[in-house]
Amino acid sequence: MIKEVTIRNVVTGEEAEISMFSSRFVLDYVDWDTPSVSQSTYRVPKQIGKSLSGVTINTRKPTIYGYVVADLSNTNVLGMTMAEYYEVQERRIEEQKQELNRIISVFQDIQIEADGYFLDARPTSPVTFSEKEEENNEILCAFSIDLECYNPMFYQDSKIVSMQSVEDKFHFPLVIPESGLIFGEVIRRQSINIENAGDAEVGCTITITASGGSVVDPIFYNVNTGEYIGFDGLTLQDGEYIIITTDVSEENVIKHGNARTESVVSYLSSGSKFLKIAQGGDMYSYDVDEEHQNSIDVVVSYREQWFNIPGI
Numbered sequence: 001m002i003k004e005v006t007i008r009n010v011v012t013g014e015e016a017e018i019s020m021f022s023s024r025f026v027l028d029y030v031d032w033d034t035p036s037v038s039q040s041t042y043r044v045p046k047q048i049g050k051s052l053s054g055v056t057i058n059t060r061k062p063t064i065y066g067y068v069v070a071d072l073s074n075t076n077v078l079g080m081t082m083a084e085y086y087e088v089q090e091r092r093i094e095e096q097k098q099e100l101n102r103i104i105s106v107f108q109d110i111q112i113e114a115d116g117y118f119l120d121a122r123p124t125s126p127v128t129f130s131e132k133e134e135e136n137n138e139i140l141c142a143f144s145i146d147l148e149c150y151n152p153m154f155y156q157d158s159k160i161v162s163m164q165s166v167e168d169k170f171h172f173p174l175v176i177p178e179s180g181l182i183f184g185e186v187i188r189r190q191s192i193n194i195e196n197a198g199d200a201e202v203g204c205t206i207t208i209t210a211s212g213g214s215v216v217d218p219i220f221y222n223v224n225t226g227e228y229i230g231f232d233g234l235t236l237q238d239g240e241y242i243i244i245t246t247d248v249s250e251e252n253v254i255k256h257g258n259a260r261t262e263s264v265v266s267y268l269s270s271g272s273k274f275l276k277i278a279q280g281g282d283m284y285s286y287d288v289d290e291e292h293q294n295s296i297d298v299v300v301s302y303r304e305q306w307f308n309i310p311g312i
Helices: 082-103 290-295
Strands: 004-009 015-019 025-031 037-042 051-057 063-069 110-114 117-123 140-148 159-162 164-168 184-188 191-194 204-210 219-222 228-230 241-245 252-257 260-263 282-287 296-302
Touching: 004 025, 004 082, 015 082, 063 082, 082 140, 282 296, 290 296
Parallel strands: 015 025
Antiparallel strands: 004 015, 004 110, 025 063, 037 051, 063 140, 110 117, 117 140, 159 296, 164 184, 191 282, 204 241, 204 296, 219 228, 219 282, 241 252, 252 260
């Protein structure tokens, strides 16, 4: 059971913790909803049954239920009459209701955090506060927050995989020869296994940097499937880099360098695909002309995604 969620307005950065143990916003429960799943099929003449051509997962529509409770932890109530006490409580509840209203806007996305997992959502209406006296008074006020998640999958912080590392050459006893001492050596791995423990394949961000020299027409590919994304006529000078984004509906390639930023999608070679990180994992590699092998740095970042998480 999820006992605490944090809602964060991704535009303003304001956030509120809604918890079963809170003295301000008390969590009743979260209806996480279950996205509907539809399958596309086809059949050919004389076929027995059907063939599956695709699976579509629709949006998720969670609702958060809770109570605004007057937080008087920093208020001196000694000497107050009951009328004054209830007046202070009512004023504090109204202030906290306005705080929720600032965070929840139908014009801005929010991020929900629950037990280390995240879910992106957009409010479908302002916060709904109860109109019943037993649920809206000087002691507490019930509320509900209706949301829609256009990406219904939960995710965690991005994983970052670098295809180069530094091997320590420093050791004791330290003897410095006349030729000098190497403290560390950059080791570039031509291929690496990238694991994806989520429920589906995911897009990624591939950063290719020219470091210590130029890089011409780099290629990044899936060793197991042979799928690749490569370039024709693209040169990165020392210090320049490209960022390849392969998330669905966000596919792009941007070059950064010489105080300029430009799209280089037009340099993609024939047959290139915006590679995804396969569920379970696959072996990935890069290639570049031998003369540029020591000048290329490749870093891959991605976020695993889950249909459901523990506790819901």
